[in-house]
Amino acid sequence: MSSSEIALDLHKLLVVVGIQSFATLYHWDLPAHLQELIGGWLSEKIVKYFAIYAETCFAAFGDRVKHWITINEPLQVAVNGHGIGIFAPGRKTSSLIEPYLATHNQLLAHAAAVAVYREKFQVKQGGQIGIAVVCEWAEAFSDEEHNKSAADRYLDPIYHGDYPPSMREGVGKRLPVFSDEDKELLQNSVDFLGTNINFIVSLTLRLPLNVSLRTGTGQVGVFSDETNTKTVKDSSVLKPEDFV
Numbered sequence: 754m755s756s757s758e759i760a761l762d763l764h765k766l767l768v769v770v771g772i773q774s775f776a777t778l779y780h781w782d783l784p785a786h787l788q789e790l791i792g793g794w795l796s797e798k799i800v801k802y803f804a805i806y807a808e809t810c811f812a813a814f815g816d817r818v819k820h821w822i823t824i825n826e827p828l829q830v831a832v833n834g835h836g837i838g839i840f841a842p843g844r845k846t847s848s849l850i851e852p853y854l855a856t857h858n859q860l861l862a863h864a865a866a867v868a869v870y871r872e873k874f875q876v877k878q879g880g881q882i883g884i885a886v887v888c889e890w891a892e893a894f895s896d897e898e899h900n901k902s903a904a905d906r907y908l909d910p911i912y913h914g915d916y917p918p919s920m921r922e923g924v925g926k927r928l929p930v931f932s933d934e935d936k937e938l939l940q941n942s943v944d945f946l947g948t949n950i951n952f953i954v955s956l957t958l959r960l961p962l963n964v965s966l967r968t969g970t971g972q973v974g975v976f977s978d979e980t981n982t983k984t985v986k987d988s989s990v991l992k993p994e995d996f997v
Contacts, residue, residue, distance in 0.1 A: 764817045775947070776818040777885065778807055778866060780825040781840065788842055794830060794855040800862045807866035808873070815878040822947055823866045826887040827859040850927050857929040860910050864938040884911060885947030914940030 838845030914936035
């Protein structure tokens with residue numbers, strides 16, 4: 754029995770026992786062949802391959818799967834895979850450029866998959882499609898306008914179709930550009946937004962502060978604020994009202 758047949762049988766079983774699945778198309782398992790052939794997420798060619806793959810999944814599982822997630826935590830692929838190098842493909846030699854490029858192409862792939870689903874499958878299958886982001890819940894460090902702006906830019910592409918002007922100003926030519934067609938596909942390209950909530954962080958411009966920055970590139974710095982609520986079990990910082 755092939756892996757595809759096993760997957761089909763698994764989803765049939767889930768339906769039988771009354772489990773509603775949220776199927777994720779991509780959770781960091783890019784085929785090595787695509788990494789070697791085109792450069793993985795650094796190449797815009799991957800968008801076409803992702804759309805073909807997504808259509809195959811929609812056709813095979815769409816009668817049972819009613820909630821689709823295109824990409825799980827694109828941030829991890831971009832930063833940890835192409836900036837820090839601790840995730841596949843382990844790149845870190847161009848950490849001020851490649852994370853933005855990998856993010857850009859993941860956004861385009863997400864939009865392409867959503868377009869295929871909405872055009873060919875959604876009405877007939879009656880499902881929804883979205884994306885899942887890591888929620889280190891982003892809050893402004895203070896009420897100062899520049900810190901609020903740093904927190905607000907997180908989801909601009911999938912709701913407004915483009916990066917915010919403040920990000921374009923801060924990153925400059927290192928930030929790729931969306932075509933008008935890309936912007937149209939990206940805008941409101943989610944029926945739902947999935948969030949993986951691990952802990953809360955504070956966002957601030959990278960200005961002199963008496964805090965230890967944990968991560969950050971360019972202007973935005975991210976650090977854990979010890980005044981935030983922590984869970985008893987593992988001391989992770991959470992935002993309780995987000996579970997209501």
